[in-house]
Amino acid sequence: MTSIRRARRSQLSVPGSSEKMLAKAAGSQADHVFCDLEDAVAPSVKVEARQKIVHALNSLDWGRKTRCVRINDVSTEWCHGDIIEIVEGAGRNLDTIMLTKPYGAADVLFLDRMLTQLEKKLGLERRIGIEVLIEEVQALQNVEEIATCSDRMECLVFGMGDYSGSQGIDTKSIGSDSDYPGDLFHYARWRITMAARAAKIDAIDGPYADFGDEEGYRREAVRARCLGMVGKWAIHPSQIAPALDVFSPSNAEIANARKQEEAYRAAEARGLGAAQVDGVMIDVAVLRLTRNVLDRAELYGM
Incomplete structure (x- = not known):
């Protein structure tokens, strides 16, 4: 789908509402940073967080990092404004936008067409890529069409947290003491990775909540790497180094x-x-x- 190749071994999540954390993220060793407007930002400060992200993208030294913004999903009152304010304010310093909770290709195409309009309006010469979170059962059912619906697509990310809620997975089955005899998320990871590879885009594994458990994080990262995924989220800076290590060849x-x-x-x-x-x-x-x-x-x- 896309000829752009980006390092995504470690995708660091940073709340868009925190100027301090945005600055630390810019100086981190992560390959990729996504400035979050979704789950990490309270509804009461989502709108003001947009301008904090714009300022960070325009003023901080991000080095060679992929600069990404995770926006709210298309069913919310914030999605439209997220796209417009971020692209109008910092489109020249933005590499990708991450779309949350799509159900099918139509949700991705909404973002694609808005980006096309804004790029024309602003005279942006460099196109902004799209990354998509697969975190609903409907999205997994439609993952092949999602992966190929836009030539802006750069990667699919497995969001196992919301996916678990969407499928109604028993929370006792999640983690090292699982009642399930095997890797509970194997099928989802496998299918997402196959769809991504067929579309010639990246597949990324999502978060590991216990950032104090490096052994558990590494175990999940190795499972993802074995299936062909090329990186994993870091919800805390302590997870950056293990991700870089696991997803780099020795x-x-x-x-x-x-x-x-x-x-x-x-x-x-x-x-x-x-x-x-x-x-x-x-x-x-x-x-x-x-x-x-x-x-x-x-x-x-x-």
């Missing part, structure tokens, strides 16, 4: 991948379809896995 993995690719290319130049490296057969199928490692290393500057 130096040993990068060195081995380069060795395998060099061997395969040398064999290919001799008219051969495979090579052997340390007792492992490297053919074109293995090369695709190797390239995944090297592409990520390049994206992360490793």
